[in-house]
Amino acid sequence: MSSIAARTRRVGSSAPSTAGVARGVVVTAIGGNVAIALGGFWLSFTSLSDLAGSAGIPTSQAWVWPLIVDGMIVVATVSVMALSTHGWRATWFPWLLLMAGTVVSVLGNGVHAALYGDPAMSVSIRVAISAVPPLVLLASTHLAAMLIRRARRVPSLVVGPPTGSEILRLSDPPADETPVESATRDDAMRLKGLDWSNRRIAKALGVHPTTIGRWLNADAGSEAPVETGTYEKTPPAD
Numbered sequence: 633m634s635s636i637a638a639r640t641r642r643v644g645s646s647a648p649s650t651a652g653v654a655r656g657v658v659v660t661a662i663g664g665n666v667a668i669a670l671g672g673f674w675l676s677f678t679s680l681s682d683l684a685g686s687a688g689i690p691t692s693q694a695w696v697w698p699l700i701v702d703g704m705i706v707v708a709t710v711s712v713m714a715l716s717t718h719g720w721r722a723t724w725f726p727w728l729l730l731m732a733g734t735v736v737s738v739l740g741n742g743v744h745a746a747l748y749g750d751p752a753m754s755v756s757i758r759v760a761i762s763a764v765p766p767l768v769l770l771a772s773t774h775l776a777a778m779l780i781r782r783a784r785r786v787p788s789l790v791v792g793p794p795t796g797s798e799i800l801r802l803s804d805p806p807a808d809e810t811p812v813e814s815a816t817r818d819d820a821m822r823l824k825g826l827d828w829s830n831r832r833i834a835k836a837l838g839v840h841p842t843t844i845g846r847w848l849n850a851d852a853g854s855e856a857p858v859e860t861g862t863y864e865k866t867p868p869a870d
Contacts, residue, residue, distance in 0.1 A: 658779055665776035669706075672769035676702050676737055679744040679762060686747070701740065702766065704733035706773050713777040717835055730770075737766035817847050824848060 680698030685691055708730035715722040745762035746755050816837055823833045830848070834841040 658782070662776055662779050665772045665779070669769055669772040669776065672765040672767075672772065673702055673706075675765035676741055676769060679741045679765075680737070682748065683740055683744045698737075698740075701733055701737050702769060704729055705737065705766070705770050708733060709770065709773045710777050713774075713781055734766060734770050737769075738763045741766055820844050820847050 677695070677698045680701060681694045684694040684697035689697060708726045711726035712723055712730060715726060741762040742759040745758040749755070749758035749762075816839065819837055820833050820839075823836065824830075824844075828836075830841050830844040834844045837844075
């Protein structure tokens, strides 16, 4: 069995007890965030729809305005998360749209509260309360995107337990590796066993592709065949 397969078996042997719990927590957290985001979206949607109607937009079309404003928050947040590994040049525009959508939504909800809120309550309090739904929408959407991304970062693999020889061979990391680097290297070996490309593994683990190549080459070198010293003796010629 190759070192990649052995590392895969070693990591996978503990997966059933931890992956199930983590998956349940992630699913619950994502479901809660989606519910909260829908609540914030709905409250902001109704306020912005009323404001759009008061601004002269026909009632049959007023619902489109909050959909554009608050929908931009959701789309920009997901775009920021999706492009985060490509650097600032790829994410500056989604960030700009995210900030612009949030500012417009907060201001729109504040104006609606100031114009149509209960006069018995001070304007500052009404505006502060109205700012909560769009900000909650922003925060919950961002958190849900982070949870989904983390959940999909490294897939779980459930395989059989390692053999005794594999445990002896893999029990100690190389002397020049820290425990964190050794664990990351084990993940790289496991993902390579799933036919992932070096670039995809590097993106998932947050390291440079050349680092993945160095780890894989070193691992392949450790698996080079060793001569046993058994030869067939040729009888002397007559």
